[in-house]
Amino acid sequence: MDEIWTKDLLKPQFPALQGDVNTDVLIIGGGMAGILCALRLQQAGVECLLVEGKSIGMGITKGTTAVLSAQRDKRYAQWLSPLGKQNTKRYLNANLRAVEEFAELSRQYPCDFSRADAYLYSLHDKKAMEQEVKALRAFGFDASFCDTLPIALPIAGAVRYPNMGQMHPLKLLYQLAQRLPVFEHTFVQQLDGTTAVTQRGKIHAKRVIVATHFPFLNRHGMYFLKQYQARSYVIAYENxxxxxxTLDSDTADGFYLRNYGKYLIVGGGEHRTGKKSRGFAPVEAFAKQYFPKATPVARWANQDCMSLDGLPYVGAYSPNLPNVYVATGFGGWGMTGSMVAARVLTDLLCGRNNPLASILDPARTMAIGQLLANLGQTLVNFLTPTTPRCPHLGCALKWNHHEHSWDCPCHGSRFTAEGKLLNNPATKDAK
Ligand SMILES: Cc1cc2nc3c(=O)[nH]c(=O)nc-3n(C[C@H](O)[C@H](O)[C@H](O)COP(=O)(O)OP(=O)(O)OC[C@H]3O[C@@H](n4cnc5c(N)ncnc54)[C@H](O)[C@@H]3O)c2cc1C
Structure with a gap:
C-alpha cells in the first residue's frame, strides 16, 4: 500500500544533466516549493533551471494530503504579540491569496481542485478556538466559531475557514514541471559559491534557491538548530x-481528514521523527471508532520540517552566503506555504519589495527557550553512546519498528535497515 497520488498517474520523465551549464537562477529540489519558485520566476521573465536529485514530486510532496488552506493551527492569535497586528494580517492574506492562486492554476492545469470549508477543531480548548476566530475576524476574514462539525466528533469548539480548497498534488506538479527547464536524477553534492557541483557537471548560476525540504548546507544558517522534523501517519479508506x-485538530495527537474521490483520507499520530510512536495504530483506532464500515486501501507515513515559531524560513539562506536563498520549515502547511514562498523569493530576486520578507527572514530572532528546547533534544541523542550514528551530524539513530527504518531524532534523517538514505538532511548512507 502506497500514497494514493501515484496510483494510475503517468509520471513525466526529465533528462539528467550532462556537462556544464550556465543559468541566472538555479533551483535545487523538485517538490512543491521548488516547482512553484521556478514557475513564478519564469513568469517574471527570469532565466532559471531546476534540478532534482531523484524524481520530481517524489520527496515529501508525494505524501502530502494537499489541503489548501490559510489555516495555521491556532497560530494567528498567538502571532499577534510577536509579529503585531499588521504583519499577522499580511501573513493571513498571503495564505488566503495562495489558495486563490492554486484555484487559478487549476483552471489551466486540471488537478481535481475543489472548494471546501476548512475546520480547525479542538477537543478540549474552546477558548483557544474563540480567540483564533476573534483574531481572524479582526483582520476582516469571515471565520466563524462552531460547536459541532460535519462529523460527530465530541469537540469543544472549531474555527471554520470558508471556501478553502483541496487538490491532487502530483497532477498539478507534473503539469507545471513540463513547462519548466527541469533535470532529474541530478543530485547537487555541494555548492561552491553559486556554482553547484553534480555527478555529471557543474551549474554556474548567479543566484541559487535551495528547496530541498531540509536545507542541505550544514555549515550555514543553523537550520539544524532552528527546525526539526515531525512524522505523521495517513490511511486512505473506501466505504x-x-x-x-477538511478537518484538522489543534493538537499534534489529533487527527486530520479530507476526501479525495472515493477515498476518505485520515491522518494523525504526529511525533518528532526518531521518537517512540504507535505508528498507524492511533489513526486505525480513530477510524474504527468513527467510520466502522470503512475499509483501508492505502497507507503511508511522511514528515515535514517544523520551524520553532510556526512560520516558514523563506529568504536569504544565511547572511554569510550571498545570492543563496531558501524555502523550508513549512510545518505541515507546505502547499499554500510553498506558494507564498515562491511569491516572496521571486520578489526578492527581482529586486521588488515584499513586506513578508522580513517576517519570514530565516535570520529572524528565535525565542531562546524554543532554541534551547530543540538543542536539548539534539544533545541528548548526540551524547547517546549507541550505534548506528547519523552521517548528518553524528546523532544516535533509533530503530523505527513500524516502518523498519533507522530514524534520527535530532533532525529527522532516515535510512533503510541496510543504511540506505531515505530522508534528508543527511546526504549519504549510514554505515
Ligand atoms: C502527512 C503530511 C500531510 C501533509 N498535508 C499537507 C496539507 O494537507 N496541506 C499542506 O499545505 N501541506 C501539507 N503537508 C506539508 C507539505 O506536504 C510539505 O510541506 C511540502 O510537500 C514540502 O515540499 P518541499 O518542496 O519543501 O519538499 P519535497 O517535496 O521533499 O521536495 C524537495 C526535493 O528536493 C530534492 N533534493 C533534496 N536534496 C537535493 C539535492 N542535494 N540535490 C537535488 N535535489 C535534492 C528531494 O529529492 C525532493 O524531491 C503535509 C505534510 C505531511 C508530512
Whole structure:
C-alpha cells in the first residue's frame, strides 16, 4: 500500500544533466516549493533551471494530503504579540491569496481542485478556538466559531475557514514541471559559491534557491538548530463517508481528514521523527471508532520540517552566503506555504519589495527557550553512546519498528535497515 497520488498517474520523465551549464537562477529540489519558485520566476521573465536529485514530486510532496488552506493551527492569535497586528494580517492574506492562486492554476492545469470549508477543531480548548476566530475576524476574514462539525466528533469548539480548497498534488506538479527547464536524477553534492557541483557537471548560476525540504548546507544558517522534523501517519479508506470539508485538530495527537474521490483520507499520530510512536495504530483506532464500515486501501507515513515559531524560513539562506536563498520549515502547511514562498523569493530576486520578507527572514530572532528546547533534544541523542550514528551530524539513530527504518531524532534523517538514505538532511548512507 502506497500514497494514493501515484496510483494510475503517468509520471513525466526529465533528462539528467550532462556537462556544464550556465543559468541566472538555479533551483535545487523538485517538490512543491521548488516547482512553484521556478514557475513564478519564469513568469517574471527570469532565466532559471531546476534540478532534482531523484524524481520530481517524489520527496515529501508525494505524501502530502494537499489541503489548501490559510489555516495555521491556532497560530494567528498567538502571532499577534510577536509579529503585531499588521504583519499577522499580511501573513493571513498571503495564505488566503495562495489558495486563490492554486484555484487559478487549476483552471489551466486540471488537478481535481475543489472548494471546501476548512475546520480547525479542538477537543478540549474552546477558548483557544474563540480567540483564533476573534483574531481572524479582526483582520476582516469571515471565520466563524462552531460547536459541532460535519462529523460527530465530541469537540469543544472549531474555527471554520470558508471556501478553502483541496487538490491532487502530483497532477498539478507534473503539469507545471513540463513547462519548466527541469533535470532529474541530478543530485547537487555541494555548492561552491553559486556554482553547484553534480555527478555529471557543474551549474554556474548567479543566484541559487535551495528547496530541498531540509536545507542541505550544514555549515550555514543553523537550520539544524532552528527546525526539526515531525512524522505523521495517513490511511486512505473506501466505504467511508463524504465529509464535505477538511478537518484538522489543534493538537499534534489529533487527527486530520479530507476526501479525495472515493477515498476518505485520515491522518494523525504526529511525533518528532526518531521518537517512540504507535505508528498507524492511533489513526486505525480513530477510524474504527468513527467510520466502522470503512475499509483501508492505502497507507503511508511522511514528515515535514517544523520551524520553532510556526512560520516558514523563506529568504536569504544565511547572511554569510550571498545570492543563496531558501524555502523550508513549512510545518505541515507546505502547499499554500510553498506558494507564498515562491511569491516572496521571486520578489526578492527581482529586486521588488515584499513586506513578508522580513517576517519570514530565516535570520529572524528565535525565542531562546524554543532554541534551547530543540538543542536539548539534539544533545541528548548526540551524547547517546549507541550505534548506528547519523552521517548528518553524528546523532544516535533509533530503530523505527513500524516502518523498519533507522530514524534520527535530532533532525529527522532516515535510512533503510541496510543504511540506505531515505530522508534528508543527511546526504549519504549510514554505515
Ligand atoms: C502527512 C503530511 C500531510 C501533509 N498535508 C499537507 C496539507 O494537507 N496541506 C499542506 O499545505 N501541506 C501539507 N503537508 C506539508 C507539505 O506536504 C510539505 O510541506 C511540502 O510537500 C514540502 O515540499 P518541499 O518542496 O519543501 O519538499 P519535497 O517535496 O521533499 O521536495 C524537495 C526535493 O528536493 C530534492 N533534493 C533534496 N536534496 C537535493 C539535492 N542535494 N540535490 C537535488 N535535489 C535534492 C528531494 O529529492 C525532493 O524531491 C503535509 C505534510 C505531511 C508530512
Amino acid at each position: 467511508a463517508p463524504e465529509i464535505g470539508c
